[in-house]
Amino acid sequence: MMNLGMAMITADRLVRLAPVDLVIVVFYFVLVLAIGFYLKGRSNTGEDFFLAGREMTAWIAGLSFLSANLGALELMGWAAASYQYGILAAHWYWIGAIPAMLFLGLVMMPFYYISKTHSVPGYLKLRFGEASRALSAICFAFMTVLMSGINMYAMALVMKVVLGWDINFSIWVSSITVAVYVTLGGLRSAIFNEVLQFILIWAGALVIPVMGLIEAGGWKALQLKVAQNASVEYTHLWSTLGSFKDNPMGIHWTGIVFGLGFVISFAYWTTDFLVVQRVLAAKDLRAAKMAPIIGAAFKMFVPFIVILPGLLGLAVLPMKLTGEAAAVASGGHSYNEVLPLMLARYCGPGLLGLGITALIAGFMSGMAGNVSAFSTVWTYDIYKALIKKTATDAHYVLMGRWSTFVGVLISILTAYLVMQFLSIMDYVQALFSFFVAPLFGTVILGMLWKRATAAGGFWGLLAGTVSSVGMWAWVKVDPTALRYVALSSDAKDMAENMYRGLWSWILCVVVTVAVSMVTKPKPESELVGLVYGATEIPSEAEVPLYQKPVFWAVIVTIVFIALNIIFW
Amino acid sequence: MRSDGTISIWFFIGVSLLVNGVLIFLAGLYQLSHPPAVKVVLYDLHASVWWGAILLIIGLIYCIRYNPNRA
Numbered sequence: 178m179m180n181l182g183m184a185m186i187t188a189d190r191l192v193r194l195a196p197v198d199l200v201i202v203v204f205y206f207v208l209v210l211a212i213g214f215y216l217k218g219r220s221n222t223g224e225d226f227f228l229a230g231r232e233m234t235a236w237i238a239g240l241s242f243l244s245a246n247l248g249a250l251e252l253m254g255w256a257a258a259s260y261q262y263g264i265l266a267a268h269w270y271w272i273g274a275i276p277a278m279l280f281l282g283l284v285m286m287p288f289y290y291i292s293k294t295h296s297v298p299g300y301l302k303l304r305f306g307e308a309s310r311a312l313s314a315i316c317f318a319f320m321t322v323l324m325s326g327i328n329m330y331a332m333a334l335v336m337k338v339v340l341g342w343d344i345n346f347s348i349w350v351s352s353i354t355v356a357v358y359v360t361l362g363g364l365r366s367a368i369f370n371e372v373l374q375f376i377l378i379w380a381g382a383l384v385i386p387v388m389g390l391i392e393a394g395g396w397k398a399l400q401l402k403v404a405q406n407a408s409v410e411y412t413h414l415w416s417t418l419g420s421f422k423d424n425p426m427g428i429h430w431t432g433i434v435f436g437l438g439f440v441i442s443f444a445y446w447t448t449d450f451l452v453v454q455r456v457l458a459a460k461d462l463r464a465a466k467m468a469p470i471i472g473a474a475f476k477m478f479v480p481f482i483v484i485l486p487g488l489l490g491l492a493v494l495p496m497k498l499t500g501e502a503a504a505v506a507s508g509g510h511s512y513n514e515v516l517p518l519m520l521a522r523y524c525g526p527g528l529l530g531l532g533i534t535a536l537i538a539g540f541m542s543g544m545a546g547n548v549s550a551f552s553t554v555w556t557y558d559i560y561k562a563l564i565k566k567t568a569t570d571a572h573y574v575l576m577g578r579w580s581t582f583v584g585v586l587i588s589i590l591t592a593y594l595v596m597q598f599l600s601i602m603d604y605v606q607a608l609f610s611f612f613v614a615p616l617f618g619t620v621i622l623g624m625l626w627k628r629a630t631a632a633g634g635f636w637g638l639l640a641g642t643v644s645s646v647g648m649w650a651w652v653k654v655d656p657t658a659l660r661y662v663a664l665s666s667d668a669k670d671m672a673e674n675m676y677r678g679l680w681s682w683i684l685c686v687v688v689t690v691a692v693s694m695v696t697k698p699k700p701e702s703e704l705v706g707l708v709y710g711a712t713e714i715p716s717e718a719e720v721p722l723y724q725k726p727v728f729w730a731v732i733v734t735i736v737f738i739a740l741n742i743i744f745w
Numbered sequence: 746m747r748s749d750g751t752i753s754i755w756f757f758i759g760v761s762l763l764v765n766g767v768l769i770f771l772a773g774l775y776q777l778s779h780p781p782a783v784k785v786v787l788y789d790l791h792a793s794v795w796w797g798a799i800l801l802i803i804g805l806i807y808c809i810r811y812n813p814n815r816a
Contacts, residue, residue, distance in 0.1 A: 197772045201765055208761055219751065237754060369754045376758050380765065384796055388787055493786075525785045527772030527793050531765055 191339045191514065192521045198530025205377070205534045206354055209370050209541070213358025216366045223570045226363035226577050227295055227553045228458050235464040237372055239471030242455040243479075244371035247378060248328060248543030252483055252536070253335065256519075257512040259487025260498055262425045263403070263411030264744060265418075266487065267480045272438040275473050275737045277446035279730045281456070282469035285447050287714050288624045289457060290465040291706045296457075296550075297450040297620065298558040304623040304707050305634030307562065312638060313619075314558035316612045317450060318551055322584050325547035326591020332540040333592070339517045340533065348592050351537070355544050356585040359552070360578050364458060367549040371455070374538035381528075381535025382482040385516075388523040389489035402492035411491065414744040421667070428672060436675030440682045444617035451550045462715060466726040473733050477740060490515040494522075544588070551584040552577050611649065614678035615641020618685035625709045629689060632696040637689025645681035752813045759807025762800045770797030 194202070220226040233241070258266040294300040298317060302310035333347035358366045393399040400412045410417045410424055417423045418430035446452060446469075459465035490498065496510060498518075504511035510518060520532040556577045561568070619638040622629045651658045652673065660666040662680070663673045704711040722728050773793030780788075809815075 195772075197768055201768055204764055204768075205761075208757065212757055215752065369757065372754050373758055373761060377761065377765075380762065380800055384792055388790070388792060391790070392787055522786050523792065525772070525776055525781070525788070525793055527769035528796060531769060534765075 191517045192529060192533075194340060194530060194533065195526035197526050198533065201527070201530035202534050202537065205538065206350075209358055209373070210354060212369050212373070213361040213366045216362030216369065220361070220363035220365055221571075221574065223573050223577070225365065226574045227557065228454075229363070229365035229368055231458055232460045233368060233455075233458045233464070233468075234460060235467035235471055237368060238456050238459040238464060238468035240375045240475065241368040241371040241458075242452055242468055243472040243475055244375035244378075244542045245452050245455055245546035246543075247375065247479065248539045251543075252378070252382065252539055253513060253516045255483045256487040256490075256516040257514075259484040260490045260515045261487075261500075261512045263407065263491075264414055264484060264488065265424060265426045265428070267414060267484045267744070268433050268437060270476060270480045270484070271737060271740060272433060273442045274446060274476050275733065276438060277442040278469045278473035278476065279733060280443065281447045281453075282466045282473075282726055283730055285620075285624060286456060286465045286469065287462060288707060288709070288712065289453065290459070290462050291712060291714075293706075294457070295557045296554050297448055297453055297616075298554055300707075301619065301623070301634065301638075302558070302562070304704075305619070305629075306631040308635045309619065309631070309638055310558055310562065312635065312642075313612075313616060314554050314562070316642070318554050318559060320612065321451065321547050321551045321554070322587040323591050325544050325551070325584070326588035327595055328540065328543055328547070329588055330592035330595045332537075335517075335536070338514075339536075344596070348589060351541055351544070352585050352589050355541055355548060356582055359545050359549050360581045363577065363581075364454065364549050364553070367545040368455060368458060370545060371542045374542040377531070377538045378535045379482065381531040381533075381538075382486075384523060384528055384532070385519045386481055386485040386489065389486060389493065389519065393489060393492050399488065399492050403488055407491050412488065412744070414741060416745055421665070427667070432672055432675055436672075436679050440614055440617070440678045441675055443621075444613040444678065444682070448616045448620050449613060450554060451546050454550050454553060455546075463717070463720070463724070463726065467729065470726055470729050470733060474729070474736075477733070477737060486519045487515050490519055494518060548581050548584040548588070552581040555580045555584070611645040611681070612642055614682045615645065615685035618682045619689060622686060622689050623708065626693075627701065627704055627708050627710055628693055628698050630693040630696040630698050633689040633691075633693030636692045637685045637687075640688040641681045641685025644684045645677055648677050648680065753811040755807055756811035756813060759804050759809075759811060761804070763804030763808055766797050766799070766801030766804050768797070769793050770801055773797050 219230070222230075224230055255266050255269065258269075289297075289300060292300055292303055294303060296314075298310045298314035301313050329348055329352055330344075332351065333342075333344040336342040336347040337344050358370060362369070390396065390399065393402060400409075403409075403411045408425065413424075415430065418428065418433060421427050421429050456465050456468045459468050494515070498504070498510050498512050498515055499507070501511050501513070503509070517536075520529065524532050556573050560576055560580070561573060565572075615638055618641055619634050622637070623634060648658075648662045652662055657666065659673065663676045665672070701711050706712050717725050717727075770793070773791055773796075776793060777791060
């Protein structure tokens, strides 16, 4: 999805805002800053600043958990993917998210929450020791600010193409706004604004599928039009996945189920601190378990505002959208512009401003998520652990505020660096994926297997990460190696990422198990609150059925299965 | 206001929906009385009017329900 910005750099301005649209956009900036200033006085302790006082309800934590992931590049990128590949893109919202989110809520959250860790690297410290924490914290902090800068640059490009805004103006205004409200109010401010942004994204984007379905004549008529303009496979989720060559994405169901549905999605949704941090802010264990389940319930319906507009674009847009190179050559529009094109198609003054605000809100929620997670990991897992071990709580809060500010500055520098060297976007995207899959192997073994040792955890994580980097470099140096890494010389980038993640996860697990078997485990008394079998999970026997997380997880699972069958 | 003295996030959301709803609704009404030369697709459905009205009503409900001055 990172190619989105690059693709749009050559396009013309798509929409022109009326004064009322500008008022709506300006009002949004004023409101998020007002929330930051209002919450300034409520972030004086470390617990307040880094974990929002651990007092968020399940709803707020759950919506924030989802919103931190729902950036505008995500919205526009997956709308483009659905125009290009059809409804297959919805797999990234359903099997590529829902099982992992439910697993986080029901199985992993008790250990994250009961251990009272501030972060995912903090959990590794408690379970596997300082070396594992240092490795994961440094990788995470480095990658997070780089990703934040890349997203910022891509956002500025989108604003330039869609609205004709100057790139420097977009970068500085959005980043200063995020820096102000996160520095002032910490995680609580980030979470409040993420919930606001989540609502605005829906309010601004929901018009497109509603109007689109009216214009197309309903779902059945839409399917017919898509079949005429593209192919009948574009509206089928599973029935075309029996063979690589039968579907627009060139993918097999095993890749979707095991690569995406298991390793990639579980790795991202259960160990990426950017999203997990929101759930750690929940007010109690039951809220912490419910938050990802609430997030999953809403996640299931995000394709309505992301995937459906892409399909509607296939059905109703008068022009044919093309790949980036063809769009540049012909002066036409690329896949990546499908969402703004649909927005401009149906939205007049006022609605257009809200739609643009939804995109800006998406960008800013993603950036705020990155810098608040960076600030916590830097302060607790790097600065406090490795540089200044003893200081007052106020000192660490001050460090948190400064690291937020510095994190934004590094992001801005990254954005300008990317402007000079566009290929950095591809490298950093790949680098980020190196680390997440093995981290999931380390964390899940740590939580579920008492025998896993500190040495096993560290060497497994290191081996998984190094092997992932190695496989990526191997294919870069010798492209024919793709047939070994991705099992096919025809594999596309997405397939390569999935298989690389799968192999690095397996290697991490194998090395962790092997090293653990020959090293001395921790005594069980030191595993209390950290590992299954050594931790007493509070009973929910007295809780009414409708308040039990497992009840709602079953409901979500039923809807999830129904959606997959309906769109089979 | 909540028991701990903070304004609920839902109040801020109500304010946002209310202000946006009013602006979009009024813009829709203006377009009704002054139809633009270049119209969006399905202009005759007047999406700005009903969508603005929906946001306005939801925003108003949230502003009242989570009003900080309410006991």
